[in-house]
Amino acid sequence: MKQSQLFTKTRREAPKDEVSKNAQLLIRAGYIHKEMAGVYDFLPLGLRVLNKIVGIIREEMNAIGGQEVHMTALQDKGKWEATDRWSDKVNDIWFKTKLKNDTELGLGFTHEEPLTSIMKDHIRSYKDLPKAVYQFQTKFRNEARAKSGILRGREFLMKDLYSFSIDEKSHNIYYAKAKDAYMKIFNRLGIGDQTFVTFATGGSFSKYSHEFQTLCEAGEDLIYIDEKKKMAVNKEVLNDEVLNDLGLSRAELVEKKAIEVGNIFSLGTKFSGALGLNYRDESGKDIAVNMGCYGIGPSRVMGTIAEVWSDDKGLVWPESVAPFKVHLVAIFGKDTASGGAGKVRQAADELYASLTAKGVEVLYDDRDCSAGEKFGDSDLIGIPWRYVISEKTLATDSIEVKDRKTGTVEMKKLK
Amino acid sequence: MKQSQLFTKTRREAPKDEVSKNAQLLIRAGYIHKEMAGVYDFLPLGLRVLNKIVGIIREEMNAIGGQEVHMTALQDKGKWEATDRWSDKVNDIWFKTKLKNDTELGLGFTHEEPLTSIMKDHIRSYKDLPKAVYQFQTKFRNEARAKSGILRGREFLMKDLYSFSIDEKSHNIYYAKAKDAYMKIFNRLGIGDQTFVTFATGGSFSKYSHEFQTLCEAGEDLIYIDEKKKMAVNKEVLNDEVLNDLGLSRAELVEKKAIEVGNIFSLGTKFSGALGLNYRDESGKDIAVNMGCYGIGPSRVMGTIAEVWSDDKGLVWPESVAPFKVHLVAIFGKDTASGGAGKVRQAADELYASLTAKGVEVLYDDRDCSAGEKFGDSDLIGIPWRYVISEKTLATDSIEVKDRKTGTVEMKKLK
Numbered sequence: 134m135k136q137s138q139l140f141t142k143t144r145r146e147a148p149k150d151e152v153s154k155n156a157q158l159l160i161r162a163g164y165i166h167k168e169m170a171g172v173y174d175f176l177p178l179g180l181r182v183l184n185k186i187v188g189i190i191r192e193e194m195n196a197i198g199g200q201e202v203h204m205t206a207l208q209d210k211g212k213w214e215a216t217d218r219w220s221d222k223v224n225d226i227w228f229k230t231k232l233k234n235d236t237e238l239g240l241g242f243t244h245e246e247p248l249t250s251i252m253k254d255h256i257r258s259y260k261d262l263p264k265a266v267y268q269f270q271t272k273f274r275n276e277a278r279a280k281s282g283i284l285r286g287r288e289f290l291m292k293d294l295y296s297f298s299i300d301e302k303s304h305n306i307y308y309a310k311a312k313d314a315y316m317k318i319f320n321r322l323g324i325g326d327q328t329f330v331t332f333a334t335g336g337s338f339s340k341y342s343h344e345f346q347t348l349c350e351a352g353e354d355l356i357y358i359d360e361k362k363k364m365a366v367n368k369e370v371l372n373d374e375v376l377n378d379l380g381l382s383r384a385e386l387v388e389k390k391a392i393e394v395g396n397i398f399s400l401g402t403k404f405s406g407a408l409g410l411n412y413r414d415e416s417g418k419d420i421a422v423n424m425g426c427y428g429i430g431p432s433r434v435m436g437t438i439a440e441v442w443s444d445d446k447g448l449v450w451p452e453s454v455a456p457f458k459v460h461l462v463a464i465f466g467k468d469t470a471s472g473g474a475g476k477v478r479q480a481a482d483e484l485y486a487s488l489t490a491k492g493v494e495v496l497y498d499d500r501d502c503s504a505g506e507k508f509g510d511s512d513l514i515g516i517p518w519r520y521v522i523s524e525k526t527l528a529t530d531s532i533e534v535k536d537r538k539t540g541t542v543e544m545k546k547l548k
Numbered sequence: 549m550k551q552s553q554l555f556t557k558t559r560r561e562a563p564k565d566e567v568s569k570n571a572q573l574l575i576r577a578g579y580i581h582k583e584m585a586g587v588y589d590f591l592p593l594g595l596r597v598l599n600k601i602v603g604i605i606r607e608e609m610n611a612i613g614g615q616e617v618h619m620t621a622l623q624d625k626g627k628w629e630a631t632d633r634w635s636d637k638v639n640d641i642w643f644k645t646k647l648k649n650d651t652e653l654g655l656g657f658t659h660e661e662p663l664t665s666i667m668k669d670h671i672r673s674y675k676d677l678p679k680a681v682y683q684f685q686t687k688f689r690n691e692a693r694a695k696s697g698i699l700r701g702r703e704f705l706m707k708d709l710y711s712f713s714i715d716e717k718s719h720n721i722y723y724a725k726a727k728d729a730y731m732k733i734f735n736r737l738g739i740g741d742q743t744f745v746t747f748a749t750g751g752s753f754s755k756y757s758h759e760f761q762t763l764c765e766a767g768e769d770l771i772y773i774d775e776k777k778k779m780a781v782n783k784e785v786l787n788d789e790v791l792n793d794l795g796l797s798r799a800e801l802v803e804k805k806a807i808e809v810g811n812i813f814s815l816g817t818k819f820s821g822a823l824g825l826n827y828r829d830e831s832g833k834d835i836a837v838n839m840g841c842y843g844i845g846p847s848r849v850m851g852t853i854a855e856v857w858s859d860d861k862g863l864v865w866p867e868s869v870a871p872f873k874v875h876l877v878a879i880f881g882k883d884t885a886s887g888g889a890g891k892v893r894q895a896a897d898e899l900y901a902s903l904t905a906k907g908v909e910v911l912y913d914d915r916d917c918s919a920g921e922k923f924g925d926s927d928l929i930g931i932p933w934r935y936v937i938s939e940k941t942l943a944t945d946s947i948e949v950k951d952r953k954t955g956t957v958e959m960k961k962l963k
Contacts, residue, residue: 206703255555
């Protein structure tokens with residue numbers, strides 16, 4: 134894409150009310166726009182990053198047999214009363230609204246209830262199981278405080294997968310597969326090294342649930358990590374019994390701040406029981422389906438990457454999620470500054486065309502502005518590879534290639 | 549995809565409260581699920597169709613320079629008060645909700661206000677124009693009645709593009725381009741022949757707006773078409789002055805029911821004026837940006853296609869939007885009925901693998917059920933090409949290929 138065509142502009146200062154690093158950088162670089170606290174629009178560069186994150190998660194969910202659907206935000210209260218999650222006293226993060234006839238509706242903050250109900254139309258026999266169903270869908274959570282940029286949204290994108298198995302044993306097999314898929318995802322997203330499988334409270338159907346926690350000073354969670362074993366426990370389950378259980382020693386644990394980028398949870402028959410999702414076994418008996426849920430917030434992941442992969446100059450995207458792979462920065466000489474067909478512009482146009490033809494995603498800074506402004510914007514936007522083309526580089530028939538992450542610079546022949 | 553793995557099942561009867569043909573068929577075939585009137589989930593087959601519609605629209609929007617974004621559902625009332633669209637007396641389709649601190653919020657039914665505000669950060673000079681920005685985003689409309697399935701949703705997917713130009717002349721050039729792109733889209737979606745560019749009320753900034761109306765008995769609109777000229781006028785502008793203006797004669801017009809599948813609208817400076825979106829011209833004067841908006845509802849389009857392209861046996865998808873191109877139906881002989889590796893299953897597995905390897909999208913009915921059930925489901929689901937493989941077809945080393953639309957059958961050699 135030609136940067137002269139991109140409608141967003143960078144800005145020097147972040148909005149004064151924005152205290153989180155992720156939002157400050159993403160707003161300054163033109164990736165997102167704030168509607169209100171915890172509610173952000175995704176602009177072209179931001180949507181490209183979000184879609185790459187979504188694409189990676191989708192591939193891994195398909196690889197473990199997930200079937201994609203799209204459920205609604207508007208929620209009918211009956212289903213949520215059946216599981217005792219409708220009342221604001223039980224769940225204080227509902228956004229609620231009303232139909233014209235005063236029927237109360239909620240805006241979904243998760244989707245166990247509607248999906249369990251849908252599956253009642255489709256699961257009859259043990260032969261119909263196991264199944265896994267997922268979606269990428271906008272969730273609404275009426276958070277009292279939302280000061281962490283896109284790390285904690287009142288409206289945000291969520292990937293939620295739900296599994297349906299005949300029993301706990303079969304569920305555990307899927308759960309283990311999903312756990313592996315999650316680590317694969319965080320590795321591909323470039324935050325695998327910082328992300329710890331973290332043991333947390335399991336609820337009534339399982340001893341533990343698992344969180345995926347990315348070490349980061351901006352995190353709201355405190356976890357206790359064993360670096361050698363690459364394991365962690367959440368504060369809520371830090372006790373001798375659990376440590377013993379997991380083979381961890383308190384002396385080896387280090388307290389760290391972290392961002393929860395994913396979580397997986399055994400639900401047992403909590404929802405299937407309440408909503409009547411049964412299957413018929415081989416002997417003809419009706420049995421409640423065993424369920425699990427598996428969440429990742431792509432927008433929160435994007436905020437986490439922005440926190441972890443950035444420096445004082447701007448964002449430093451991992452290649453797998455960067456909006457473009459190459460930032461082609463043309464420094465026009467005097468002959469081309471006014472938009473003329475000078476030597477640099479011609480060479481840059483050709484390079485842009487040939488890279489694009491090869492399928493390389495390029496943001497081409499063809500704007501008529503100073504080299505300083507272009508380099509500043511390029512550092513801020515944070516595309517992995519910067520190709521600089523100028524009268525100077527053309528003198529040796531070369532371009533300068535700079536690695537945004539390491540700062541390494543080398544000259545590369547054009548032909 | 550193997551049909552034995554697909555979690556959805558077809559059903560013989562549609563829900564009794566469902567009166568529209570599109571919802572009846574789409575629910576029976578497992579494409580959608582009804583949460584409440586006007587609120588539908590998209591199941592795997594349905595999401596595939598919806599995504600294909602989205603893909604076609606996206607290509608054509610990119611082709612006319614659209615830059616994709618994603619805006620939020622939650623709306624801050626200040627911006628809407630500025631344009632006098634907040635009050636329920638002015639706009640009676642708002643869903644409204646509240647933050648914990650009682651701040652009122654709306655759920656977006658369109659996005660002129662937030663996008664105009666975003667553009668204030670990015671448009672400064674005449675050099676920044678023209679620009680076109682679009683999104684695929686969930687809209688919420690508190691419709692009093694919603695009995696038309698996915699034709700009229702309370703929650704539905706919308707593609708809304710907004711254009712920003714220096715003046716009316718420049719706007720008109722973009723508007724004409726968008727109008728052409730829209731007809732290209734409806735042609736590609738398989739409803740071009742039935743879809744008429746229809747003149748409708750233009751509002752304060754333009755004499756006309758344009759609707760794209762698809763002839764259909766299920767339509768809620770009445771339009772007057774000139775079949776020869778492939779033009780139509782909406783009832784609201786059917787008067788002598790307009791007919792004269794458009795070179796139409798009342799005698800040539802035929803009244804038809806139609807579904808509005810798209811509309812494009814000149815907005816002039818209504819929103820830019822109210823919200824202060826200006827650009828600086830060459831002489832240094834600040835001038836309000838000239839805007840247009842361009843909508844298509846992919847979910848409504850899907851419902852329209854289901855209405856137009858269906859028969860008494862089920863859906864008849866055009867190839868461009870079908871969930872799969874080929875429905876491979878294996879009729880297992882006695883030796884394979886119990887899941888054994890018989891001749892038919894082996895040949896079907898091989899054909900499935902080779903088609904998939906070639907990139908052909910195949911739904912492979914590998915279920916252990918009767919031929920009658922398989923053919924019935926296949927007609928209902930409505931994939932364009934049915935490949936039947938059975939002991940009988942294998943006797944001549946062939947498959948039977950049936951065109952869902954025409955019913956034409958021919959035998960095709962396997963190798």
